[in-house]
Amino acid sequence: QVQLVESGGGLVQAGDSLRLSCAASGLTFRNYAMGWFRQAPGKEREFAGGISRSGASIYYGDFVKGRFTISRDNVENIVYLQMDSLKPEDTAVYYCAADAYGSGRRNRLVDYDHWGQGTQVTVSS
Secondary structure, rough: OOOEEEEEEEEEEEOOOOOEEEEEOOOOOOHEEEEEEEEEOOOEEEEEEEEEEOOOEEEEEEEEEEEEOOOOOOOOOEEEEEOOOOOOHOOOOEEEEEOOOOOOOOHHHHHHOOOOEEEEEEEEE
């Protein structure tokens, strides 16, 4: 059974940093590109970024503008989302997802095979 478990969310102030983790089990992690998405209240889920199987290629959503960094550890089976200079508009539930066929660039929800349950990030002004 595939499980993706996000952690690291919380309540922070504008300008702070957070690092989200997504621990994967039940799949051959190195064979999957990984993505991070977020969903704010009343909005559609959007692509924050993705990383290739090896970690050599990383892609970001348009809103990131250099503030987020994605990385992965294929020994520990974890993908990370480092978020810096957080803004109130970054408040959302953040999800990780696994893509068996992509390169980390794909930004459609339907392209991802497995999803975590999400972790809440709240940024106060």
